[in-house]
Amino acid sequence: MLRDELKRENRTKNSTQKCLYVYDKAVTDYAFWNNQIEHGNLMISVLKENSVATFVESIHFDTSHELNTGIESYSTYENNGIRFSIVNYRDPNPEF
Structure with missing residues (x-):
């Protein structure tokens, strides 16, 4: 659900606008969030113990x-x- 919303926002928002998301540690997807950097979307999370x-x-x-x-x-x-x-x-x- 969040991914779909981010994709919609990425198509319309100014890439210089920055957004910071606090995200559940159980669903960290490094590749997804790395891709979001170019759209100004950053993430804070607690690192999973088994990461x-x-x-x-x-x-x-x-x-x-x-x-x-x-x-x-x-x-x-x-x-x-x-x-x-x-x-x-x-x-x-x-x-x-």
């Missing part, structure tokens, strides 16, 4: 900046030639 991905490189980030509080690592990974970023985050205030 197969190859570590490529760490990405530097300012660990002292307050916006990065809770981020433990930021890296590039790859799956079948498609690269994506993974942010490992731990809630610094789990009691709330």
Whole structure:
């Protein structure tokens, strides 16, 4: 259903307009979302525990900046030639 809606929107929307989707981890399709980048559609998801991905490189980030509080690592990974970023985050205030 979401795929059909995205295909309809891709035909009519301005490609400079960006959209961010938060998506269920059980249905991540790397090739589909990689193709959506050219339409300005980006995706945030929780990585499945059994996902197969190859570590490529760490990405530097300012660990002292307050916006990065809770981020433990930021890296590039790859799956079948498609690269994506993974942010490992731990809630610094789990009691709330």
